[in-house]
Amino acid sequence: MQIKNFKVDQQSLKEQTKHQTVALPIACYETEIKQNIHGYIPLHWHDEVQFVFIKKGEAIFQINEDRIVVQEGHGLFINSGCLHMAEDKDQSGCVYICLNVAPHFLLSQELYSTYVTPYIQATNLPYLYVDTNENWGENILDAIGEIKQLIEHQLACFEIDITMQLANIWKSLIVNRFNLEYVQTEVVKNERMKKMLSWIHLHYERKITLAAIAKAGELSRSECCRYFRRMLNTTPLGYVMDYRIQQSLVLLQQEDINVTEVAYQVGFNSTSYFIDKFRKSINMTPLAYKKNKIVP
Known part of the structure; x- marks a missing residue:
């Protein structure tokens, strides 16, 4: 089975796939x-x-x-x-x-x-x-x-x-005849969420605090938590953890990098903590995942 890497721009969260077939958009x-x-x-x-x-x-x-x-x-x-x-x-x-x-x-x-x-x-x-x-x-x-x-x-x-x-x-x-609405607050909410996620994606290798994430979205910490709970069913720092683990999967596909290097590159300051969180998320250790990786 071929493994595919779905590419998303870290800064904007915009998909990087070229959506064009032949000469058509x-x-x-x-x-x-x-x-x-x-x-x-x-x-x-x-x-x-x-x-x-x-x-x-x-x-x-x-x-x-x-x-x-x-x-x-x-x-x-x-x-x-x-x-x-x-x-x-x-x-x-x-x-x-x-x-x-x-x-x-x-x-x-x-x-x-x-x-x-x-x-x-x-x-x-x-x-x-x-x-x-x-x-x-x-x-x-x-x-x-x-x-x-x-x-x-x-x-x-x-x-x-x-x-x-x-x-x-x-x-x-x-033909469904929708009663279309345009509510500016909904647009603002969507843009704030994109800004917070974008900030996390740009800084996940560093130490991240709830206050910094909230600041990126121009929100209080409590309102920031409500955004993440409502839209992603997780906490801001929980999302950071999940994102770091997902980024580590890409690095673990590379033969010339070890587990410790991967841990530090994705923002963990302890290899053992990385292994523990990885196991809980992926149901195997990073080393086992690396050894059993499937190369395209």
């Missing part, structure tokens, strides 16, 4: 969650809107403050700019198709301000469960499969066919 690919080097898809965001279709198993998606279980045969829409992550549910071996699309490519420029802008800016539409039992949901999931086939076979005029399928997807989504 889209990406459509199949992925197995457990194949990622972290064992899950880490927290990130991107400008593109995202559609997910679960082919096998089940996945748990965290989007802003909500956790959603998406079952086999169903899907999910994730809006532009929303923080999200995904993990396999109950070792189901979840495999899904992911379609990422630059918003400007969904519809023509003449229709963009009326039919796209209000939806990608709506603060009450961070995501939408795509139910295959609903006609609109079935249309979206079928179109995702069609786009994947079009990209793989690249028959004549396939780019035009893709644009037609995208228009079908977007129309199927907006």
Whole structure:
């Protein structure tokens, strides 16, 4: 099994994957969650809107403050700019198709301000469960499969066919007649969370305090804790610990670095403490993980 490293910019949390297929500003690919080097898809965001279709198993998606279980045969829409992550549910071996699309490519420029802008800016539409039992949901999931086939076979005029399928997807989504809202406080909350996570990702190798994290988000320490508990179901320092462990997985894939060096590089000042926390998180020691690593 090939291990994949899902790359996220440490400063902005923005996914670094180039979402472009051929000459089109889209990406459509199949992925197995457990194949990622972290064992899950880490927290990130991107400008593109995202559609997910679960082919096998089940996945748990965290989007802003909500956790959603998406079952086999169903899907999910994730809006532009929303923080999200995904993990396999109950070792189901979840495999899904992911379609990422630059918003400007969904519809023509003449229709963009009326039919796209209000939806990608709506603060009450961070995501939408795509139910295959609903006609609109079935249309979206079928179109995702069609786009994947079009990209793989690249028959004549396939780019035009893709644009037609995208228009079908977007129309199927907006026929739900949402009461769209834009609440500035929700935008500010999302940006503060991104700032705190970004600060942690830039400084995780050093000593980190709750006060410093709160300052990055321009919050009090108590409010900072509420943000993390509400959005990530953990404490700020608990997130720091988890992030350090996940970063260590990348380093342990390298043959020329030992466990002690890894521990200090990711911010631990004690090898034994690192080993203890690693074992509790990954269910094996760092050395065992290193010896059994799977190289791409």
